[in-house]
Amino acid sequence: MRLSGWLRGVGERALQLLSGRRRRRELDDEMAFHLEQLEQRYRRQGLSPEAARKRAEIQFGRPSKVREEVRDATGVRPILDFATDLRHAVRVLRRRPAHTATAVLSLAIGIGTLTALLTVVDGVVLRPLPFPEPEQLFVLWGTVEGEDTRFGNASAPDLEDWRRSSSSWTGVAAFNSERVELGGEVEPDLVRIGRVTSDFFATLGARTVAGRLPTAGEFAADGRVALVEEGAWRRRFAADAAAIGSTVRLGENVYTLVGVVEGASLRFPSDTEFWVPIEAGAHRGSRSLTAIGRLHSNTLPAVAQDEMNTIAARLAAAHPDSNADRSVRLISLHEHVTGGSRAVLSLFLGAAALVFLVTAANTAHLTHAVSAERATEMAVRRALGAGRGRLLRYLMTESLVLGALGALLGVALCAIFIRVGSGAQGLPLPRLDTLGLSLATAVAAVVLAVAAAVIVGVGPAMRGSTQGVATFSSTGKSGSSRRSGTLLVGQMAVTFVLLFGAAVLLRSLWALERVDPGLDSTGVATFRLTLPGSRYAGGAEVMRLHAALDGGLRSLPGVTAVGATAVLPFGNGSLGDRYAVDGRSIEPDSPSAQLRGVLGDYFEAVGIPILEGTRFQSGDSFDTPPVAIVNQTLASAAWPGQSPVGKTIIHFGAERRVVGVTGDVRGAGLSRMPLPTVYVPFLQRPTRFMSYVVDSERPADTTLALVRDVVHEIDPQLPLEAVATLDDHLQRSLGSYRLRAGFLAVLGAIALVLAGVGIYGLSAHLVAGQRYEIGVRMALGASRRRVLRELMFQGLGRVALGITLGALGAVWVGRWLSAFAYEVSGTDPLALALAAGALTMAGLLGCWRPGRRATRVSPVEALRPD
Amino acid sequence: MTGTHEILKGTLDLLVMRTLAIEPMHGWGIAERLREMSAAAFDVNDGSLYPALQRLKSRGWIRADWQRTPNNRRARYYELTGAGKSQLDIERARWRASVEAVDRVLDFSWDERA
Numbered sequence: 001m002r003l004s005g006w007l008r009g010v011g012e013r014a015l016q017l018l019s020g021r022r023r024r025r026e027l028d029d030e031m032a033f034h035l036e037q038l039e040q041r042y043r044r045q046g047l048s049p050e051a052a053r054k055r056a057e058i059q060f061g062r063p064s065k066v067r068e069e070v071r072d073a074t075g076v077r078p079i080l081d082f083a084t085d086l087r088h089a090v091r092v093l094r095r096r097p098a099h100t101a102t103a104v105l106s107l108a109i110g111i112g113t114l115t116a117l118l119t120v121v122d123g124v125v126l127r128p129l130p131f132p133e134p135e136q137l138f139v140l141w142g143t144v145e146g147e148d149t150r151f152g153n154a155s156a157p158d159l160e161d162w163r164r165s166s167s168s169w170t171g172v173a174a175f176n177s178e179r180v181e182l183g184g185e186v187e188p189d190l191v192r193i194g195r196v197t198s199d200f201f202a203t204l205g206a207r208t209v210a211g212r213l214p215t216a217g218e219f220a221a222d223g224r225v226a227l228v229e230e231g232a233w234r235r236r237f238a239a240d241a242a243a244i245g246s247t248v249r250l251g252e253n254v255y256t257l258v259g260v261v262e263g264a265s266l267r268f269p270s271d272t273e274f275w276v277p278i279e280a281g282a283h284r285g286s287r288s289l290t291a292i293g294r295l296h297s298n299t300l301p302a303v304a305q306d307e308m309n310t311i312a313a314r315l316a317a318a319h320p321d322s323n324a325d326r327s328v329r330l331i332s333l334h335e336h337v338t339g340g341s342r343a344v345l346s347l348f349l350g351a352a353a354l355v356f357l358v359t360a361a362n363t364a365h366l367t368h369a370v371s372a373e374r375a376t377e378m379a380v381r382r383a384l385g386a387g388r389g390r391l392l393r394y395l396m397t398e399s400l401v402l403g404a405l406g407a408l409l410g411v412a413l414c415a416i417f418i419r420v421g422s423g424a425q426g427l428p429l430p431r432l433d434t435l436g437l438s439l440a441t442a443v444a445a446v447v448l449a450v451a452a453a454v455i456v457g458v459g460p461a462m463r464g465s466t467q468g469v470a471t472f473s474s475t476g477k478s479g480s481s482r483r484s485g486t487l488l489v490g491q492m493a494v495t496f497v498l499l500f501g502a503a504v505l506l507r508s509l510w511a512l513e514r515v516d517p518g519l520d521s522t523g524v525a526t527f528r529l530t531l532p533g534s535r536y537a538g539g540a541e542v543m544r545l546h547a548a549l550d551g552g553l554r555s556l557p558g559v560t561a562v563g564a565t566a567v568l569p570f571g572n573g574s575l576g577d578r579y580a581v582d583g584r585s586i587e588p589d590s591p592s593a594q595l596r597g598v599l600g601d602y603f604e605a606v607g608i609p610i611l612e613g614t615r616f617q618s619g620d621s622f623d624t625p626p627v628a629i630v631n632q633t634l635a636s637a638a639w640p641g642q643s644p645v646g647k648t649i650i651h652f653g654a655e656r657r658v659v660g661v662t663g664d665v666r667g668a669g670l671s672r673m674p675l676p677t678v679y680v681p682f683l684q685r686p687t688r689f690m691s692y693v694v695d696s697e698r699p700a701d702t703t704l705a706l707v708r709d710v711v712h713e714i715d716p717q718l719p720l721e722a723v724a725t726l727d728d729h730l731q732r733s734l735g736s737y738r739l740r741a742g743f744l745a746v747l748g749a750i751a752l753v754l755a756g757v758g759i760y761g762l763s764a765h766l767v768a769g770q771r772y773e774i775g776v777r778m779a780l781g782a783s784r785r786r787v788l789r790e791l792m793f794q795g796l797g798r799v800a801l802g803i804t805l806g807a808l809g810a811v812w813v814g815r816w817l818s819a820f821a822y823e824v825s826g827t828d829p830l831a832l833a834l835a836a837g838a839l840t841m842a843g844l845l846g847c848w849r850p851g852r853r854a855t856r857v858s859p860v861e862a863l864r865p866d
Numbered sequence: 867m868t869g870t871h872e873i874l875k876g877t878l879d880l881l882v883m884r885t886l887a888i889e890p891m892h893g894w895g896i897a898e899r900l901r902e903m904s905a906a907a908f909d910v911n912d913g914s915l916y917p918a919l920q921r922l923k924s925r926g927w928i929r930a931d932w933q934r935t936p937n938n939r940r941a942r943y944y945e946l947t948g949a950g951k952s953q954l955d956i957e958r959a960r961w962r963a964s965v966e967a968v969d970r971v972l973d974f975s976w977d978e979r980a
Contacts, residue, residue: 026932026942027916029940029942030892030893030916030941030942031913031916033892033893033894033939033940033941034893034894034897034912037894038894038912059911059912060911060912060913061911061912061913061914062913063913065913066913066914066916066917069914069916069917070916070917070920072917073917073918073920073921073924074920074924075924
């Protein structure tokens with residue numbers, strides 16, 4: 001009832017506004033009729049026509065006043081006023097293009113950055129997963145008491161038991177993910193496939209755009225059917241419906257395509273192009289699967305968790321060798337996908353919000369300075385009868401126009417940021433590829449435009465509208481400079497926090513870059529081969545391939561060493577297990593070590609020193625006694641004070657004789673301590689992946705350009721990927737540090753520039769207000785130096801206050817910032833000093849010019865009235 | 867000024883609705899009817915009726931329609947809507963209540979306290 005009334009009101013107003021001219025004519029007709037009737041009555045009462053008309057007009061009142069009052073009563077008055085204000089505001093802003101351009105650009109940077117971040121947060125973190133009822137989906141994360149499990153955590157027998165014993169789930173499925181070569185193309189290509197159980201699609205709620213989902217029978221472990229992702233279908237099959245039913249070779253096997261899965265509904269696990277049946281090991285301890293489940297709609301996660309705990313306890317009792325201390329934790333699939341990106345996004349979001357505040361505060365100064373110059377205009381308008389509320393509305397309209405223009409340009413900037421960001425490789429954020437301008441962008445832009453308008457406009461508007469008529473010629477300095485002084489202190493404090501954050505992260509990055517990685521990456525080119533099992537089934541074939549590659553690569557100019565490894569340092573690869581030494585057996589509490597198979601001159605090529613014993617011999621092969629080389633960390637942990645050479649170590653089921661000790665490598669990333677590592681001859685522990693390292697006296701880039709030809713001359717069908725220098729890998733491992741430091745440094749730099757502009761603007765304004773006083777003092781003999789010094793102190797006092805407040809804020813933020821820092825404390829004194837120094841410099845520059853200009857003016861000039 | 871009362875603010879709307887409760891009427895008719903009903907006690911400019919009519923129309927309490935007068939003149943007739951009728955009851959009750967309250971104060975006598 002009330003809503004409909006309100007709607008009718010709005011509708012009526014819109015109608016009134018649109019039908020203005022007709023409405024006015026009707027009112028005129030109505031009034032004419034009324035006047036006529038009045039006049040006739042007075043004539044009937046015996047008045048002369050002349051007198052009767054006069055009386056009627058008096059009785060009726062002034063028609064123009066009635067017209068105006070009727071218009072006010074329709075409620076369209078505010079809209080008409082707004083239109084007038086808008087026209088005037090645009091005219092005024094166009095009259096001072098420098099101020100308007102600076103203000104709009106500044107706001108656009110702030111609004112654009114924050115809007116982009118909000119869009120990213122919405123798209124990456126907040127948006128629900130593209131599955132039906134996504135909140136019912138969970139990862140069944142296998143946990144081990146007292147351990148932080150990162151990798152594969154469910155085995156096929158466990159999964160079967162969970163399915164059978166639990167009543168919480170409508171489906172429990174499992175998958176793992178792998179890259180295999182796609183057959184049948186000219187240039188061999190590697191694609192990511194998901195190996196999944198048959199109920200995977202039903203559990204997630206996947207839809208097909210062509211073909212169909214497979215039956216459980218078809219998707220049994222030895223089934224040879226596959227599904228293709230919609231995007232891959234468009235790219236690789238030109239969206240041809242005939243692709244359904246055709247065959248495709250993925251890795252070892254040939255599959256028949258039965259369906260195309262809608263891209264929006266499923267690209268999971270990430271980047272998957274094809275899904276094929278999984279062949280999971282039957283061993284309960286072989287945990288290579290990630291399990292997902294969909295809860296019954298009426299089951300609470302806590303209830304399901306309790307049930308899983310009970311089942312896990314029963315399994316632990318029944319299979320102590322494989323399931324002791326093992327349990328299952330339910331993690332929502334949304335959390336699983338997005339959880340890792342929250343910390344860094346909240347850092348960026350916080351920084352972007354600070355930048356927005358800085359840009360708004362800065363625009364507020366600029367507007368303050370300008371509005372002081374407009375004191376006369378405001379006084380005239382008040383004198384002519386404009387009410388206080390009316391002036392306030394007008395001034396707010398002006399800042400709304402600035403805010404709206406800033407938001408428009410900001411959205412354009414935001415679109416560029418998003419375009420660049422979603423195309424960027426190696427950003428540690430999921431779902432970036434699906435990012436675009438969204439409703440969230442629009443809402444954020446509108447809200448920020450209004451927020452900016454309020455920050456910018458309220459100060460000047462309040463002052464401008466309350467200014468008395470008497471203040472005609474005064475510059476109205478006292479109130480305005482105090483208020484914009486406060487704003488400036490706030491701006492300085494926020495800028496300080498940003499600069500401090502950037503300094504902490506930059507110092508972390510520098511500290512990381514000084515860390516000794518334990519190897520020499522200069523001149524090393526690398527690439528990865530994926531060996532098809534069909535042609536490289538045994539050690540002999542791999543040996544032959546390596547001999548050919550070794551010869552080919554060595555013939556390249558400047559090449560001094562060629563080697564290969566299963567897992568390259570600084571990648572994401574990890575292959576670890578518990579070990580035991582000196583004939584002892586492996587216990588549950590045995591320490592873990594990484595395994596690295598190496599081939600050829602690997603140690604020489606990447607510059608890992610052999611500290612003791614020998615390197616592997618070319619004779620160490622698949623049919624010779626197992627040997628190992630351990631790194632220093634493992635050596636000193638397992639054999640403190642002794643030489644490991646000649647000792648034995650059991651690792652990954654083989655007992656090996658230690659023949660040497662190498663230096664440590666920070667292979668898991670420069671910020672991580674070296675892990676205990678066991679190197680073994682590659683042929684004694686072959687994998688399908690081989691990363692070659694080619695050391696050259698020439699720059700690695702020149703070698704890189706040649707390796708592809710060498711490989712394809714030997715085997716044209718061998719897919720080559722990750723062709724990059726070892727330095728690239730090293731730098732990429734710093735990527736997230738670099739991204740964070742870079743982002744904050746850019747924002748800090750913007751804020752610093754704006755701080756300088758802000759101080760400049762304010763002190764120019766202050767100095768202008770004190771021109772008369774300066775003139776008097778200099779006429780009375782005050783030295784130019786002294787006056788300048790005092791003017792600078794005025795400005796710098798605010799900077800100092802801002803730094804003090806900012807330092808308090810920085811210490812508060814620092815506790816949280818230290819999670820992103822490396823060997824730099826969250827209250828790092830040097831970072832505090834750097835931020836303070838930078839801000840002081842900006843302050844000095846900002847104060848100096850206006851001050852100097854004021855003291856250059858001759859007293860005679862300064863004392864002359866306007 | 868002239869023995870007539872300056873009309874209480876907001877009361878005009880109530881009076882206009884009351885006149886329209888009798889029958890639909892044009893602006894001129896409302897003015898005449900008001901003078902008649904109040905025995906010319908209220909002195910308002912006839913023009914001030916029109917903003918009041920616009921206000922009532924915006925709130926949906928009356929609606930307007932161009933019609934012919936008995937003398938075959940075109941005039942805009944105003945008519946109370948359903949919502950207007952209930953609003954008139956509300957306003958009337960409110961007016962009575964405030965008149966009573968004012969009366970109580972004016973007629974208050976210290977002797978009645980006991």
